[in-house]
Amino acid sequence: MNILEAKKIHKSYGNKFMKQEVLKGIDISIEKGEFVTIMGASGSGKTTLLNVLSTIDRVSHGTIRIEEKELTGQKEKQLAEFRKHHLGFIFQEYNLLDTLTVKENILLPLSITKASKKEANVKFHAVAVELGIEDIAEKYPHEISGGQKQRTSAARAFIHEPGIIFADEPTGALDSKSASDLLGKLSDLNEKREATIVMVSHDPVAASYSSRVVFIKDGHIYTQLNKGGQSRQAFLKDIMKTQGVLGGVQYDH
Amino acid sequence: MTINQLIFRNMKKNLTNYYLYVFALVFSVALYFSFVTLQYDPSMNEATGTIRGAAALRAASILLVSIVAVFLIYANNLFIKRRSKEIGLLQLIGMTKQRIFHILSAENLILYFGSLVIGIALGFSISKLMTMIVFKVTGVEGVASLNFSSEALVQTLLVFVGVYGLIMLLNYIFIKRQTILSLFHVKQKTESRVRKISIIEIVMGILGLGLIGTGYYVSSKLFDGDFISINSLFAAMIFILASVIIGTYFFYKGSVRFVSNMIRKNKAGYLNVNEVLSLSSIMFRMKSNALLLTIITTVSALAIGLLSLSYISYYSAEKTAEGEAPDDFTFVSTEDAVEFGDALSEQGIGYSDQTTDLVRAEVYIEDIVGADMGNLNFDGSWTSMAIVSDESVEDIDVSENETKFAGYNDAMNKLMNLADSGEIKIRGSDEEIEQEYTGISKIDVLPTFFTYGLPTAVVDDSVFERIESQADPDLQIQSSKFIGLTLEEGASKEEADEIFQSMEVSEKAGNTSQYASTQFQKQNMGLIMFIVGFLGLTFLITSGCILYFKQMDEGDEEQPSYTILRKLGYTRKDLVRGIQSKQVFNFGIPLIIGLIHSYFAVQSGWFLFGTEVWTPMLIVMGVYTALYSIFGLLSVLYYKKVIREAL
Numbered sequence: 032m033n034i035l036e037a038k039k040i041h042k043s044y045g046n047k048f049m050k051q052e053v054l055k056g057i058d059i060s061i062e063k064g065e066f067v068t069i070m071g072a073s074g075s076g077k078t079t080l081l082n083v084l085s086t087i088d089r090v091s092h093g094t095i096r097i098e099e100k101e102l103t104g105q106k107e108k109q110l111a112e113f114r115k116h117h118l119g120f121i122f123q124e125y126n127l128l129d130t131l132t133v134k135e136n137i138l139l140p141l142s143i144t145k146a147s148k149k150e151a152n153v154k155f156h157a158v159a160v161e162l163g164i165e166d167i168a169e170k171y172p173h174e175i176s177g178g179q180k181q182r183t184s185a186a187r188a189f190i191h192e193p194g195i196i197f198a199d200e201p202t203g204a205l206d207s208k209s210a211s212d213l214l215g216k217l218s219d220l221n222e223k224r225e226a227t228i229v230m231v232s233h234d235p236v237a238a239s240y241s242s243r244v245v246f247i248k249d250g251h252i253y254t255q256l257n258k259g260g261q262s263r264q265a266f267l268k269d270i271m272k273t274q275g276v277l278g279g280v281q282y283d284h
Numbered sequence: 285m286t287i288n289q290l291i292f293r294n295m296k297k298n299l300t301n302y303y304l305y306v307f308a309l310v311f312s313v314a315l316y317f318s319f320v321t322l323q324y325d326p327s328m329n330e331a332t333g334t335i336r337g338a339a340a341l342r343a344a345s346i347l348l349v350s351i352v353a354v355f356l357i358y359a360n361n362l363f364i365k366r367r368s369k370e371i372g373l374l375q376l377i378g379m380t381k382q383r384i385f386h387i388l389s390a391e392n393l394i395l396y397f398g399s400l401v402i403g404i405a406l407g408f409s410i411s412k413l414m415t416m417i418v419f420k421v422t423g424v425e426g427v428a429s430l431n432f433s434s435e436a437l438v439q440t441l442l443v444f445v446g447v448y449g450l451i452m453l454l455n456y457i458f459i460k461r462q463t464i465l466s467l468f469h470v471k472q473k474t475e476s477r478v479r480k481i482s483i484i485e486i487v488m489g490i491l492g493l494g495l496i497g498t499g500y501y502v503s504s505k506l507f508d509g510d511f512i513s514i515n516s517l518f519a520a521m522i523f524i525l526a527s528v529i530i531g532t533y534f535f536y537k538g539s540v541r542f543v544s545n546m547i548r549k550n551k552a553g554y555l556n557v558n559e560v561l562s563l564s565s566i567m568f569r570m571k572s573n574a575l576l577l578t579i580i581t582t583v584s585a586l587a588i589g590l591l592s593l594s595y596i597s598y599y600s601a602e603k604t605a606e607g608e609a610p611d612d613f614t615f616v617s618t619e620d621a622v623e624f625g626d627a628l629s630e631q632g633i634g635y636s637d638q639t640t641d642l643v644r645a646e647v648y649i650e651d652i653v654g655a656d657m658g659n660l661n662f663d664g665s666w667t668s669m670a671i672v673s674d675e676s677v678e679d680i681d682v683s684e685n686e687t688k689f690a691g692y693n694d695a696m697n698k699l700m701n702l703a704d705s706g707e708i709k710i711r712g713s714d715e716e717i718e719q720e721y722t723g724i725s726k727i728d729v730l731p732t733f734f735t736y737g738l739p740t741a742v743v744d745d746s747v748f749e750r751i752e753s754q755a756d757p758d759l760q761i762q763s764s765k766f767i768g769l770t771l772e773e774g775a776s777k778e779e780a781d782e783i784f785q786s787m788e789v790s791e792k793a794g795n796t797s798q799y800a801s802t803q804f805q806k807q808n809m810g811l812i813m814f815i816v817g818f819l820g821l822t823f824l825i826t827s828g829c830i831l832y833f834k835q836m837d838e839g840d841e842e843q844p845s846y847t848i849l850r851k852l853g854y855t856r857k858d859l860v861r862g863i864q865s866k867q868v869f870n871f872g873i874p875l876i877i878g879l880i881h882s883y884f885a886v887q888s889g890w891f892l893f894g895t896e897v898w899t900p901m902l903i904v905m906g907v908y909t910a911l912y913s914i915f916g917l918l919s920v921l922y923y924k925k926v927i928r929e930a931l
Binding site: 107113115 | 557565567568845847850851853856
């Protein structure tokens with residue numbers, strides 16, 4: 032079953048005279064429980080794609096449906112309501128509130144949905160154990176490492192069991208050890224909780240943790256790779272090969 | 285591109301950053317200049333001629349300078365913080381710190397002195413307006429012709445050049461201290477690391493409350509006769525100020541954090557959006573907030589206190605005049621009253637008259653006089669008072685063995701501290717009449733000419749006749765009746781007063797015009813009222829602006845948090861609601877504490893200013909709260925904009 036279906040999405044910035052088209056008609060569908068990575072060079076439109084899919088930005092044309100719900104024509108308030116219940120976010124720069132402790136940050140999404148305190152504590156415990164951040168619950172963001180911050184951010188994305196989790200370069204600011212730690216945890220959670228994850232990355236290693244990779248170039252989908260039954264190493268090789276062909280610069284013939 | 289071009293372009297580009305700064309500058313200059321112009325204006329001589337008046341003005345202008353300096357330094361700090369990135373960039377391309385400082389100084393020079401000129405022009409028109417108001421209010425005769433005073437100009441220029449030097453020095457230190465990296469990051473830097481709550485903080489909070497309490501206590505004793513010499517009085521005042529201000533600081537630093545921490549602990553990490561935006565943000569910034577809130581509280585308390593006192597004096601002017609002369613015109617002999625009445629009729633001014641008979645007798649009031657009479661040099665045992673029959677007072681009716689007092693004001697009550705009921709005795713030449721005292725009424729019955737400032741005793745008609753028949757001739761004054769003339773509604777009091785003043789009867793003791801008396805009171809209090817009112821308004825605007833600027837700064841700093849929250853699915857409405865509760869705290873707490881402070885300040889010394897306290901004080905507090913809330917509303921509007929732009 033498709034949890035997300037986007038058809039012919041266009042996105043352009045600027046006015047009539049100075050139009051910059053970033054997305055030029057992208058069709059994408061994501062099944063429930065999938066771990067999809069969107070890859071592409073800088074400026075290919077991958078972050079823009081993630082933003083419009085996650086309702087943070089609006090499309091110029093096209094339709095996006097998540098869980099059978101049409102999202103393109105919705106009012107801002109309804110979109111916020113939708114994000115609240117159905118979406119989770121992980122960002123490159125963590126996006127934790129400095130004024131709150133780790134636990135308070137993680138519980139934020141639950142407090143909007145007005146879950147009971149007991150329920151919240153149970154959920155917090157479960158997700159914190161899985162991500163290994165239970166012992167830093169009372170610490171403030173400035174007291175913990177980058178890896179811990181990103182795991183906190185991940186915990187916040189998972190805690191209210193959203194339909195889809197969007198991750199924008201989650202490993203971009205991490206060292207390689209913390210990065211592989213986090214990705215391992217993400218794919219664990221993806222399997223255990225059957226959480227659907229859509230990740231944007233330009234790192235082939237990060238992409239190799241997912242089950243499908245979508246390549247974007249200049250606002251179009253260039254190609255897709257499925258992991259299928261192969262090992263992560265073999266998948267990584269495939270990805271790197273495709274990336275090599277994709278290249279960054281267009282040559283004049 | 286030459287340096288000059290760079291400076292010019294920078295200014296053009298930074299207009300959005302500058303507007304705040306320019307506003308602060310123009311505002312301060314205008315305020316200061318208008319104040320100094322008034323100070324130097326020859327038409328104010330009548331008011332400032334006294335030594336006390338001149339000293340008060342000088343003290344006020346020093347206070348004004350320090351407030352203006354603090355305000356400008358604060359605005360400049362915000363301003364340079366906003367431009368830290370640009371300064372870092374200039375350093376990155378190889379400009380020396382010295383050079384950057386020169387550019388900044390030159391920019392500031394243009395801005396600063398541009399604003400100075402605008403401010404002076406504005407200040408001149410403000411002072412023109414103010415003189416007209418002063419003359420209107422105080423009734424000091426004279427044309428409000430204001431001269432552009434070169435002395436005032438020089439003094440204003442000197443002060444602001446001084447402030448400019450100070451600001452440049454601070455900027456120099458700021459630039460000198462910064463590295464390229466830290467300049468890029470200054471905006472993200474958190475103000476204070478959140479620490480675990482400590483015992484010290486709890487102790488600090490309790491100590492703060494203790495200090496405030498001590499200050500209040502000493503202030504209530506200030507004029508009770510414990511501090512007799514000027515020096516000890518002055519020392520006591522300094523002590524009160526210091527203990528209350530330091531106490532307030534400790535209170536904010538300790539108690540507020542302690543209480544919010546308790547609430548937060550209780551939540552066990554599960555905060556709703558209101559708490560996220562208010563509680564945690566307030567705690568996070570408590571270190572810098574404690575100082576700022578203390579300043580705001582002190583300034584507000586000063587402003588409310590000063591405004592209350594000045595309004596008390598104005599408000600009391602009319603009341604005092606009414607006490608002195610209960611009717612529009614009072615006469616102590618029938619012939620004078622008839623003569624004046626005829627003059628009024630000739631001019632076609634309608635009036636009604638009432639004659640009240642009175643007698644003076646000794647009254648034993650020791651039982652109903654409060655304890656602190658000691659410092660009045662009068663024991664209250666047998667006191668000579670004016671007595672009237674209840675038939676001549678419309679609103680009072682007493683039985684044969686009852687006496688009611690009339691003509692009371694807050695100041696008299698403070699001094700005499702009369703009980704609500706008790707036994708009194710009235711002495712005639714043959715007998716002592718025992719009476720039941722049943723309380724005091726605010727109605728003014730007799731002019732001070734008869735009462736000597738004490739209340740009037742109102743007794744039953746039969747009792748009055750008894751006392752009158754055996755009155756002690758030594759106690760009586762030349763007249764035993766007074767005739768009150770009340771003008772018809774709509775008749776011009778001013779016109780009637782002119783007629784009164786032009787007649788010979790006005791020269792006689794006891795014949796008074798309420799209008800003239802009010803004018804006299806207002807003139808007496810006018811200058812104090814003006815200075816104090818001016819300072820109070822300045823404080824109000826300054827404290828409001830500082831808080832507003834601080835909130836703008838905080839809003840800009842917290843914008844990333846709003847972005848995160850909105851991405852997580854909080855709506856704009858959720859966020860605005862959270863901000864509102866935060867602002868209720870940020871603006872409300874200093875206001876409430878300031879109101880309490882000023883209440884005690886007013887209570888300690890209001891009777892030096894006037895005779896009525898509650899009505900004028902409450903009016904001032906209400907108006908202040910309303911004006912102050914405008915700044916709170918403005919800050920919420922600004923936050924709304926920040927939140928809207930956050931996603």
